[in-house]
Each structure stands twice: as C-alpha cells, then as structure tokens.
Amino acid sequence: MKTPVPDYLDEVLDGLRGDTSGATADYIPELAEADPERLGMAITTTLGRTYAAGDADTEFTIQSISKPFAYAAAIIDRGLDRVLGAVGVEPSGEAFDELSLEGGTHRPKNPMINAGAITAHSLLVGAQASQEERVERALAFFSRLAGRQLRVDERVCASELGSAHRNLAIAYMLRNYGILDGDVPSVVEGYTRQCSILVTVRDLSVMAATLATGGVQPVTGERLLDPAVARHVMAVMAGAGMYDAAGDWLTRVGIPAKSGVAGGIVGVLPDRVGIGTFSPRLDSHGNSRRGRLAFERLSRDMGMHLFASDGGRLDAVDVEVEVDGGVDKAPGTVTFALRGTVQLTAASELLDLMADSEGTHDVVLDATRVHSFTDLGRRMTLEGLRRLRLDGRAVALRDPAGVLPDPDLGDGTYPDLL
Numbered sequence: 001m002k003t004p005v006p007d008y009l010d011e012v013l014d015g016l017r018g019d020t021s022g023a024t025a026d027y028i029p030e031l032a033e034a035d036p037e038r039l040g041m042a043i044t045t046t047l048g049r050t051y052a053a054g055d056a057d058t059e060f061t062i063q064s065i066s067k068p069f070a071y072a073a074a075i076i077d078r079g080l081d082r083v084l085g086a087v088g089v090e091p092s093g094e095a096f097d098e099l100s101l102e103g104g105t106h107r108p109k110n111p112m113i114n115a116g117a118i119t120a121h122s123l124l125v126g127a128q129a130s131q132e133e134r135v136e137r138a139l140a141f142f143s144r145l146a147g148r149q150l151r152v153d154e155r156v157c158a159s160e161l162g163s164a165h166r167n168l169a170i171a172y173m174l175r176n177y178g179i180l181d182g183d184v185p186s187v188v189e190g191y192t193r194q195c196s197i198l199v200t201v202r203d204l205s206v207m208a209a210t211l212a213t214g215g216v217q218p219v220t221g222e223r224l225l226d227p228a229v230a231r232h233v234m235a236v237m238a239g240a241g242m243y244d245a246a247g248d249w250l251t252r253v254g255i256p257a258k259s260g261v262a263g264g265i266v267g268v269l270p271d272r273v274g275i276g277t278f279s280p281r282l283d284s285h286g287n288s289r290r291g292r293l294a295f296e297r298l299s300r301d302m303g304m305h306l307f308a309s310d311g312g313r314l315d316a317v318d319v320e321v322e323v324d325g326g327v328d329k330a331p332g333t334v335t336f337a338l339r340g341t342v343q344l345t346a347a348s349e350l351l352d353l354m355a356d357s358e359g360t361h362d363v364v365l366d367a368t369r370v371h372s373f374t375d376l377g378r379r380m381t382l383e384g385l386r387r388l389r390l391d392g393r394a395v396a397l398r399d400p401a402g403v404l405p406d407p408d409l410g411d412g413t414y415p416d417l418l
C-alpha cells in the first residue's frame with residue numbers, strides 16, 4: 001500500500017495548474033526570469049515526517065521568508081528586550097517595502113516588513129559584528145533548521161543589489177533615527193545576501209515544523225529555539241507575515257505564514273505541521289498566487305485553521321503494531337492499535353506503518369483506546385484501510401465505543417466489524 005498523503009498533495013497541485021494569474025517579481029531581474037510554471041509543496045509533521053509533491057526539490061531564494069528566522073536568531077543573540085527596543089510587533093497593514101516607521105519611537109512597526117527585517121539582520125551576532133559574521137550566522141542557523149547545508153545564490157543577490165535603492169533609503173532613514181548602527185550599504189548587502197539563501201519547499205516545511213514543535217528540529221532532534229522564542233515568532237508571523245493581506249489571510253487561511261518574492265510561502269500550525277509552497281507568480285500584495293490557493297485548500301480540506309474548534313490540538317497517539325504468527329510461521333494478522341485523539345500526526349504515522357506492513361494478510365484496526373477521531377484523522381484512517389483492501393488484504397475494525405463514525409471505505413463498503 002502507498003500512503004495517500006502525497007496523492008492528495010498532487011491532487012491539490014493539479015487543481016492549481018490552471019491558474020496563471022499574477023506575475024513574477026520584476027524589481028529583481030533574476031527573479032523576473034524564473035520559470036513561472038514551477039509548483040511544489042511539502043508538509044512536515046511535528047514528528048518529522050515529510051510529504052512532498054510537485055517541484056519539491058527545486059531551489060529558489062528564500063527572500064522575505066528569511067525574516068521570521070533571522071528575527072528569531074536576533075532574539076537569541078541579543079535578547080528579546082534589545083530586539084523589541086529596535087523593532088515593534090504591530091501589524092503595519094502596509095506593503096512589505098513601505099518606508100514608514102512607528103510614530104514617536106521611529107522603530108519599524110514589525111520585523112516582517114523590510115524596515116524591520118533590515119534592522120533585525122543588523123542585530124545578528126553582536127554590536128560589532130561584520131557583514132560576513134551576520135550572513136554566516138543566518139546561513140548556519142537556517143541550515144540547522146533545514147537539516148542540511150544551505151548556500152547563497154550570488155547571482156540573485158548581485159541582481160537585487162544592482163537596484164536596491166529602496167532598501168538603502170529605508171536603511172538610511174533607520175540610521176538617521178539611530179535605530180540602525182554601522183555602515184548602511186554593508187547592512188543592506190548582508191540583508192540581501194540573507195534573502196538570497198537557496199531553499200526548497202522541503203526545507204521550508206522542516207524549518208517551520210521546528211517552530212511548530214516549540215523549537216526542536218523534528219528530524220535531527222536538535223533544540224534550536226526556546227519555546228518562548230518560537231511562540232513569539234509564530235505570533236508575529238500571524239499578525240504581520242502577509243503584510244497588507246495579513247487580516248484576510250488569518251481569517252481565511254488561519255495558518256501563520258510568511259511569503260517571499262521568489263514565490264515561496266512558509267506556514268506553521270503550532271503542535272501540528274510546517275508547510276512550504278513554491279510558485280513564482282505573485283498577486284498584488286507580493287504573495288505567491290498559487291501558494292495562497294494551496295494554503296486555502298489545505299486549511300479547508302484538513303481543518304488546518306489556527307482557530308478551528310473541530311478537534312483537539314492534542315494528538316497523544318501511540319500506534320502499536322502486533323503481528324501474529326511469529327517469524328517463521330505463515331504471515332498472519334497485523335493489528336494497528338491506536339490510542340488518544342487521532343488527527344494528522346497520528347494518522348500519518350498510522351498510514352506509514354500500514355504502508356510498511358507488506359508480508360501480512362489480515363489487517364485489524366483496533367480503536368478500543370481511541371478518544372476521538374478528527375474529521376481529517378477519520379478520513380486518512382479510512383483511506384488507509386481502503387487501500388489495504390484494494391491490495392487484496394482482509395480488513396477489520398474493532399471499535400466497541402463507536403468512535404469511528406460511519407466507517408464507509410469511500411466506496412459504500414465497510415470493514416468487517418469485530
């Protein structure tokens with residue numbers, strides 16, 4: 001049996017290919033030339049399982065998606081109070097490259113717009129750090145978040161620096177008000193190099209899943225952030241990550257997210273998943289058009305909305321596998337015993353164990369110790385059973401309390417009830 005999640009993601013992407021609205025970013029010449037048809041998506045659960053579809057291994061520049069992660073690094077390096085003294089946390093409701101600052105303090109309103117992100121970049125490492133040290137800090141931190149060594153695309157960086165007048169203007173203004181120290185062109189160059197780090201949607205989904213766990217990289221197991229820092233960064237993303245579309249995004253999609261002008265979007269649902277999408281055509285807010293549609297679809301289909309009340313966030317499931325028969329006897333029955341609340345994380349573990357259960361014949365799903373299934377958990381579980389049966393296996397359900405309502409396998413048939 002193959003796990004159904006990648007098929008679902010393929011189907012989501014196929015549904016989006018017809019939408020060719022929007023345009024690649026034109027203020028950075030290298031980005032204007034990107035292949036607009038590229039489309040990829042990846043989801044990583046807090047247990048570190050990644051599902052990917054489409055152009056999942058295509059590299060693109062991280063651009064503004066670097067902002068939440070560099071902001072996190074600045075908080076780690078300099079402390080939250082020092083960072084809050086320089087950059088606010090208020091949604092600005094303005095475009096990403098707006099020249100505005102907060103009245104009175106002259107702080108940039110938040111670290112998700114360029115003014116705040118240039119300031120956060122300038123705070124990396126320590127007061128006297130060089131451009132090389134700041135860029136190396138960002139690169140090393142992002143690489144640990146992604147679980148692989150990342151690199152800078154120098155062509156895209158040079159292309160953007162050739163016409164970075166607006167970011168220079170923003171930085172000179174910040175320098176004028178004493179928000180930013182040091183050599184302005186060097187700070188803007190370091191920030192632009194940070195934006196030119198190459199990532200894939202897989203990387204983005206793992207980086208975001210590290211926020212979702214409260215700071216533990218779910219594949220390597222390394223703690224990279226304190227839970228309080230992860231929480232703070234996710235909260236700022238929720239309020240300001242999508243610039244002047246932040247309120248619309250938070251209500252409609254409900255997944256704290258950050259977009260980049262190369263076409264990436266990263267999203268995070270605390271305790272559940274990290275998500276990465278890539279499609280280079282942008283809407284009028286500078287957010288990937290198809291990326292947005294993909295997030296809308298996930299939110300709708302999978303109940304992935306921060307404020308959805310249709311299922312517990314706690315997913316305390318064990319999946320226990322028991323195989324009868326022993327090593328040298330004929331392949332017998334495999335039992336998958338679930339426990340707790342079954343939603344995405346548990347259901348995805350279950351599906352992978354089911355996919356690995358070849359060599360056995362009869363399959364029993366034991367729901368005796370399940371508290372409840374979320375709608376998504378129920379659908380994933382039933383799809384797994386349906387696929388096992390398509391493979392010619394006998395499928396049975398033990399569910400004395402009836403926690404798996406209407407176990408229709410999607411074709412009007414039911415598992416045997418034990």
Ligand SMILES: NC(=O)CC[C@H](N)C(=O)O
Nearest residue numbers: 063064096114195260261
């Ligand atoms: N929204 C973005 O991705 C902007 C990032 C880009 N490097 C800039 O500063 O203009």
